[in-house]
Amino acid sequence: MTNVMSAHATAPAVSCRGLVKRYPDVLAVDGLDLDVHPGECFGLLGPNGAGKTTTVEMLEGLTTPDAGDITLLGERWGQGHDRRLRQQLGVQLQETKLSEKLTVRETVRLFRSFFDEGREVEAVMDLAGLQEKAGARVGKLSGGQKQRLALACALVGAPKVLFLDEPSTGLDPQARLRVWEIVEQFKQLGGTVILTTHYMEEAARLCDRVAIIDHGKVIAQDAPAALVDSLGARQVITFTADGDIDQAELAALPGVRSVIRQSESWVLNVEQAGPVLPSVINALAARGLQMERLSTHQATLEDVFVHLTGRGLRDE
Ligand code: ATP
Numbered sequence: 001m002t003n004v005m006s007a008h009a010t011a012p013a014v015s016c017r018g019l020v021k022r023y024p025d026v027l028a029v030d031g032l033d034l035d036v037h038p039g040e041c042f043g044l045l046g047p048n049g050a051g052k053t054t055t056v057e058m059l060e061g062l063t064t065p066d067a068g069d070i071t072l073l074g075e076r077w078g079q080g081h082d083r084r085l086r087q088q089l090g091v092q093l094q095e096t097k098l099s100e101k102l103t104v105r106e107t108v109r110l111f112r113s114f115f116d117e118g119r120e121v122e123a124v125m126d127l128a129g130l131q132e133k134a135g136a137r138v139g140k141l142s143g144g145q146k147q148r149l150a151l152a153c154a155l156v157g158a159p160k161v162l163f164l165d166e167p168s169t170g171l172d173p174q175a176r177l178r179v180w181e182i183v184e185q186f187k188q189l190g191g192t193v194i195l196t197t198h199y200m201e202e203a204a205r206l207c208d209r210v211a212i213i214d215h216g217k218v219i220a221q222d223a224p225a226a227l228v229d230s231l232g233a234r235q236v237i238t239f240t241a242d243g244d245i246d247q248a249e250l251a252a253l254p255g256v257r258s259v260i261r262q263s264e265s266w267v268l269n270v271e272q273a274g275p276v277l278p279s280v281i282n283a284l285a286a287r288g289l290q291m292e293r294l295s296t297h298q299a300t301l302e303d304v305f306v307h308l309t310g311r312g313l314r315d316e
Pocket of ligand 1: 023024027046048049050051053054
């Protein structure tokens with residue numbers, strides 16, 4: 001609680017207003033406003049193509065916006081302080097291409113040399129759990145080890161703000177957990193993190209707040225738990241039926257908070273699945289229908305996205 005209050009009392013570490021980026025075929029970012037407070041982990045959550053990477057690349061000063069204002073640690077890009085600004089940022093791009101021939105230690109040293117001040121190379125390798133692989137060539141590392149090396153390179157300049165673009169995509173659960181621990185340690189030291197992800201578990205675990213992005217716009221923004229609470233439902237029932245049923249009829253059943261049609265499936269946000277299920281089955285039976293593919297789960301950020309858009313985060 002104290003952290004949240006003190007974070008809000010100070011100027012944002014990163015903020016943008018009316019950010020726009022247009023590519024020939026698509027309006028990738030469509031008027032985005034964000035405020036990221038010092039010491040918080042802020043997540044941009046959204047499906048493929050939502051505009052997350054384009055947004056962070058503009059914040060990082062790698063892509064020039066078509067419109068809008070960005071303030072980072074009290075400075076703006078292109079005002080003569082870009083180098084000083086860059087020295088305070090750690091960036092892990094979605095795909096970091098590191099030289100395969102260098103060893104892990106040489107790579108971290110190389111990145112350290114880009115910064116006037118920073119952390120000890122050995123300490124960062126410890127933090128990233130890379131000491132065992134210090135002498136190994138980058139080309140021989142596993143996916144998880146490469147991702148940890150990319151993180152080590154982003155951390156070695158002792159950044160104030162760390163940008164992570166899908167840091168655990170493609171990693172197995174154990175490797176993902178290790179990446180999360182490294183991010184959490186950075187946060188414990190007071191660092192600010194901006195993270196893009198399409199994994200709800202990652203957003204829920206790491207982020208103090210998330211902005212859900214769709215078609216270049218923020219469609220919801222809050223703490224992960226508050227976003228899930230906004231559904232007004234704790235559990236979700238998903239099923240398909242072997243024929244048509246009226247959405248209003250499902251919505252009128254006791255205990256059902258909202259109903260969404262998501263391609264072939266019905267998605268019911270409910271307080272408790274147990275008491276609602278028999279009445280759903282009865283309503284279907286009254287029309288001579290049967291329930292097919294049924295599942296129930298605790299509500300997550302994914303359900304918030306489905307509720308807001310009628311689509312899943314991984315539909316597109
Ligand atoms: P992902 O999770 O797949 O990385 P994203 O939310 O990060 O998706 P962006 O990579 O920002 O989304 O892409 C947003 C839109 O802009 C997409 O339609 C994409 O095809 C388009 N886009 C991104 N970069 C470029 C580019 N350099 N030239 C043209 N179009 C681009």
